[in-house]
Amino acid sequence: MQKNSLKYAVLLVLLGVVAYNSVYFKKLDEVKANAGSNTDQKFDAAAYAQTFWTSKLLPASASSATDLSALLSSLKTDKTKAFDNSHALGIGNIRYFLVKGEGKITAIGDNDVTVSLLTGETVNLATEYIFGNAARDASGLIKITEFDNTTDLNNVSAELNNIIRKKVLPPFKASAKTGSTVKFVGAIELNKEHLHLENLEVIPISIEVH
Amino acid sequence: MQLTVNAYRPFLTKFQSLIALFILCLGISLLSDKFLTVANFWNVLRQISVNVCISTGMTLVVLTAGIDLSVGSVLALSGAITAGLLRNGIQLPSANLYIGFTLLGATLAGLVTGSGLGWFNGWAITRFKLPPFVATLAMLTIARGLTMLWTEGFPITGLGDSFTFLGTGWFLGIPLPVWLSGIIVAVAVLITNKTRLGRYIYAIGGSESAARLSGVNINKIKIAVYSIAGALAAVGGLLVTSRLDSAQPNAGTSYELDSIAAVVIGGTSLSGGRGSILGTVQGAIIIGVLNNGLVLLNVSPFWQQVVKGFVILLAVIIDKSNSKAE
Numbered sequence: 001m002q003k004n005s006l007k008y009a010v011l012l013v014l015l016g017v018v019a020y021n022s023v024y025f026k027k028l029d030e031v032k033a034n035a036g037s038n039t040d041q042k043f044d045a046a047a048y049a050q051t052f053w054t055s056k057l058l059p060a061s062a063s064s065a066t067d068l069s070a071l072l073s074s075l076k077t078d079k080t081k082a083f084d085n086s087h088a089l090g091i092g093n094i095r096y097f098l099v100k101g102e103g104k105i106t107a108i109g110d111n112d113v114t115v116s117l118l119t120g121e122t123v124n125l126a127t128e129y130i131f132g133n134a135a136r137d138a139s140g141l142i143k144i145t146e147f148d149n150t151t152d153l154n155n156v157s158a159e160l161n162n163i164i165r166k167k168v169l170p171p172f173k174a175s176a177k178t179g180s181t182v183k184f185v186g187a188i189e190l191n192k193e194h195l196h197l198e199n200l201e202v203i204p205i206s207i208e209v210h
Numbered sequence: 211m212q213l214t215v216n217a218y219r220p221f222l223t224k225f226q227s228l229i230a231l232f233i234l235c236l237g238i239s240l241l242s243d244k245f246l247t248v249a250n251f252w253n254v255l256r257q258i259s260v261n262v263c264i265s266t267g268m269t270l271v272v273l274t275a276g277i278d279l280s281v282g283s284v285l286a287l288s289g290a291i292t293a294g295l296l297r298n299g300i301q302l303p304s305a306n307l308y309i310g311f312t313l314l315g316a317t318l319a320g321l322v323t324g325s326g327l328g329w330f331n332g333w334a335i336t337r338f339k340l341p342p343f344v345a346t347l348a349m350l351t352i353a354r355g356l357t358m359l360w361t362e363g364f365p366i367t368g369l370g371d372s373f374t375f376l377g378t379g380w381f382l383g384i385p386l387p388v389w390l391s392g393i394i395v396a397v398a399v400l401i402t403n404k405t406r407l408g409r410y411i412y413a414i415g416g417s418e419s420a421a422r423l424s425g426v427n428i429n430k431i432k433i434a435v436y437s438i439a440g441a442l443a444a445v446g447g448l449l450v451t452s453r454l455d456s457a458q459p460n461a462g463t464s465y466e467l468d469s470i471a472a473v474v475i476g477g478t479s480l481s482g483g484r485g486s487i488l489g490t491v492q493g494a495i496i497i498g499v500l501n502n503g504l505v506l507l508n509v510s511p512f513w514q515q516v517v518k519g520f521v522i523l524l525a526v527i528i529d530k531s532n533s534k535a536e
Contacts, residue, residue, distance in 0.1 A: 022315025028301055031308040145368040148297070150456065153367075 043152040049159030052142065057160075060098060060139045061185040061205050068101035068188075069119040072197060075190075083192055087140030089133070089153070093193040096138040099202065100185045105178050112201065113176050115184070123200045125184060125207070127169055134203045135160040138187035161203075168204050175209040183208045223532050227476055227492035234496060238503035245506055252385055256453075258498035259387035260285075262491055263446040264465060265472040266391075266398045267328075267439030269490040272473050273402070274414045274435055275482025276335070276342035281443040281469055282462035283353035284327045289447030290357050292320030293366040293457030296373060313372055321444045327353055328440020332433030350466070357459050367456040377453030387449050394442065398487045411435060415482025471518065472497050475525040496521075 066085050074082040086095035103117040112124040136142055136157040147153045176182070186202035222229070239246045264281045271278045296316035300309040311319065327349060334345040379386045402408035410431045413421040422428050446465070451457045476493030478485025500521060504514045 018314070018318070022312055022318060024310045024312070026308045026310060028303060028306045028308045031299075031301075031310075144455065145370070147367060149364040149367055151364055 043148065043155070045152060045155030045159045046162075049156050049163060052156070053160065053163050056141045057135070057139055057205060060141060061100070064139070065098045065100035065185045068099040068123065068202075069117050069121060071097060071099060072121050072200075073119075075195065075197060079192075079195065083190075086190070086192075087137055089137055089142070089144050093191050095190055095192050096134050097188050097190065098138040098140075098185070098205075099188055100183075101202075102181070102183045105176055105180050105182060108176055108178060113172075113182075115182055121200075123202055125172075125182075125186065125202050125204050127173055127204075130161045130164050130169070130203060132161075132189060132203070133157045134187035134189045135164060135205060164204065168207060172204065172207045172209065177209075181210040183210070226528060226532075227489055227496065230475075231492060231496050231499065234499055234503065238499065238506065242503070242506040245503065250502065250506075252388075254495075254498050254502045255388045256385045257502070258494050259385070259391040260446045260449050261465070261468050261472055261494045261497065262391040263394055263442050263449065264469040265476075265490045265494050266394055266487055267442035268466075268469045268473050269476070269478055269485060269487055270398070270402070270411060270435045271342070271439050272415075272470075272478050272480060273411050273482055273485055274432055275418070275480075276432070276435070277346065277470070277480075278328075278331065278436065278439050279343065279346040279466050280327065280331060280349035280353055281439065281446075282465035283350045283357065284324050284440050284443040285447040285450065285462035285465060286457075286459065287327070287353045287357045287360070287447070288320040288324040288444035289451035289461055290361050290366065290457040290459065291323045292316045292448060293369055293451050294360055295319050296369055297366055313370075316373075317448060320448055321441055324444020324447065325437045325441035328437040328443070329433060331440065332436030335436065336429035336432050361457065361459045363459055365456045365458045369451070369455055369457075374452050374455045377449050377451070387453070390445065390449065394445065395487060395491055402487055407431065407434065412483055415479075415484070417483070468497055471522045471525075474522060474529065477529065479529060480526075493525075 071082060071085070083095055086097050088095045101115070101117050101123065103115040103123075105113055106116045106122070107114040109124075111128040112126050114122060114124050116122050133154075136153075142153075142156070144153065147156075184202065184204055184207045186204045188200060188202050235245075244250060264285065268278055268281060293316075295311040296313065299311055301307075302309070331342075331346050331349050334340055334348075335342050338345075376386055376390075381389055402411065410421065410426050413424065413426055414428055414431060418428060443462075447462065450461050472493035473485070473490050474480065474493065475496050476485065476489035476491070478489060497518070500518065501514070504517060509517070
């Protein structure tokens with residue numbers, strides 16, 4: 001009888017310790033206040049994307065974009081080292097780079113503008129189909145932990161692509177001519193395991209035509 | 211010739227899974243130079259860890275001549291409960307109360323959810339004499355629906371580095387999920403080989419009426435076995451959620467099939483009473499290596515399903531043939 005009581009007492013203490021370390025209680029209004037009342041607000045992907053574009057992506061484009069010609073050369077000689085400059089939110093072989101380059105327009109197609117870089121390589125600046133997560137992930141400045149769910153995260157991509165479609169592409173399309181010189185910053189997507197450098201497509205973030 | 215086959219039959223029967231695994235590894239390594247690499251070795255082990263956890267529980271269930279079709283959904287719900295509590299806690303606006311959960315609390319809640327659902331399976335099967343197939347099929351739908359309700363159809367992400375460490379971390383040069391599944395396998399081997407519960411499980415699968423007449427509390431053992439299977443599915447849910455840093459509402463879909471395949475390929479008889487945990491581990495490795503090999507060889511996902519189906523069929527045919535021979 002005494003042995004059983006001791007057993008139950010130990011069990012109770014153990015449960016108490018586990019429970020004490022498992023849950024904690026707070027006033028709900030305090031938690032909401034600390035969270036900036038975000039729990040009840042719908043995530044505004046458009047506003048987030050606009051802020052990200054102006055305060056993070058464009059400054060990063062100016063300061064930390066990798067030179068595309070140097071990257072292409074590095075990918076051919078030391079792929080592993082070259083991918084050190086890449087970013088991605090998830091695991092896997094798909095990686096993104098924020099790149100900059102300069103070259104001459106050699107062709108203007110329905111879906112893209114072909115640019116011959118000063119070092120001779122040819123890349124395509126996308127002008128029609130702006131999809132995917134390249135613009136969002138290439139800078140590595142967005143963290144997945146900032147979002148409650150992946151839908152919000154994906155909506156940011158969609159909104160960034162919208163900004164490119166509305167603000168970057170129309171002036172570029174209007175001024176692009178074969179033979180013109182362009183300076184651009186953009187995002188590219190590469191598969192680390194199955195690397196294809198032919199017909200490389202750049203999602204433009206900023207373009208200057210001279 | 212017949213004499214030669216019969217002479218080697220005991221050897222072939224005993225080591226059939228290992229022989230199959232060896233032939234599979236040899237074939238894939240000849241066709242892909244990426245297969246026999248250290249990175250791919252850990253990759254395969256990490257991938258099969260979840261299936262090993264689920265299949266260990268499934269083996270115990272199948273040894274009692276039962277089946278558990280709900281493990282994939284239980285995995286999803288347990289993972290979602292853990293993620294939801296960890297991320298959002300429980301909010302009670304009427305009492306102006308927020309109940310927050312620590313990593314320990316949320317993890318325990320997920321495990322309790324899994325074992326609770328497993329207990330319900332066992333209770334329904336023993337209390338109402340339902341065929342395990344039907345009872346667990348019902349739970350498959352119930353748990354999936356509850357997952358959708360809990361997550362509102364959206365993934366729950368951003369669970370923190372300490373939680374994701376469980377699915378992505380390393381300890382002594384070995385991935386943590388491999389450690390965890392290894393410990394689970396070791397405990398299950400001990401239970402099945404060295405404990406009274408293990409002997410009762412085999413006895414129930416061998417002949418339920420004989421076990422009952424011998425004084426075995428059939429209902430209690432079955433409920434325990436389904437509870438363990440649920441708890442191990444929950445461990446699988448924790449690993450998946452942790453690895454992805456996200457609880458997906460559709461996580462674990464068709465995991466029950468991979469789990470049953472591992473059990474059958476590992477030599478456990480679907481009619482119960484015969485099989486082993488280590489055999490199931492071999493089955494899980496075969497399934498994992500097969501999946502990995504088919505991906506490395508760029509086989510279309512549609513064909514992968516077909517190939518896996520035929521492998522399961524072949525395993526069952528061999529199992530039948532062995533039973534007849536015995």
